[in-house]
Every structure is written in C-alpha cells, then in structure tokens.
Amino acid sequence: MALSVDLETGRDIFYKHCKACHGDKGDGKTFAANVLNPPPKNFTAEKSKKELTEKRMIHSVTKGRKGTAMMPWESNLTQEEIQAVVIYIRQKLMQL
Numbered sequence: 001m002a003l004s005v006d007l008e009t010g011r012d013i014f015y016k017h018c019k020a021c022h023g024d025k026g027d028g029k030t031f032a033a034n035v036l037n038p039p040p041k042n043f044t045a046e047k048s049k050k051e052l053t054e055k056r057m058i059h060s061v062t063k064g065r066k067g068t069a070m071m072p073w074e075s076n077l078t079q080e081e082i083q084a085v086v087i088y089i090r091q092k093l094m095q096l
Contacts, residue, residue, distance in 0.1 A: 044093060
C-alpha cells in the first residue's frame with residue numbers, strides 16, 4: 001500500500017516540479033531542452049537507465065547538479081517526497 005502512495009505522491013511532485021524541464025514522459029523533450037545547456041536528462045534513454053542509480057538520482061534531486069539547471073530540492077521537498085519522485089521516475093518513466 002505504501003508503494004502506491006509513494007508512486008502517487010511521486011507523480012504529483014514530478015508533474016508539479018519536474019515536467020517543465022524533463023517533459024511529461026521524462027524524455028527531456030520540452031521547450032526548456034532547447035534553451036538549457038546541458039539539456040535536461042532524458043530518463044527514457046538507455047544510457048540513463050544504465051547510469052542513473054537510485055542513490056545518484058536521490059542525491060541529484062536533493063543537492064542539484066553543478067553546471068546544470070538542476071536545482072537542489074532539499075529545502076522544498078522532504079526526503080520522503082524526494083524518494084517518492086525518484087521511485088516514480090524509475091518505475092513509471094524509466095520502466096526499471
């Protein structure tokens with residue numbers, strides 16, 4: 001039961017905070033991709049599926065990614081919310 005709540009919470013957070021840059025499918029195909037350098041991560045790419053561990057993703061969401069537009073979310077989201085959005089991305093968008 002908790003997992004479905006996490007997925008629902010994760011989906012809501014993704015659509016509220018992440019979709020503008022990463023796209024509703026997580027493929028990074030948005031207007032933002034045309035103006036950000038480097039472009040937002042494409043979670044659906046095979047390279048991302050291989051490189052992005054859950055731990056790395058949680059760290060990236062928590063602390064941001066230096067040299068990119070990915071901001072730190074640790075002051076806006078709880079650790080539970082960060083974990084929920086990472087679980088949502090990995091299960092529903094990356095299909096891992």
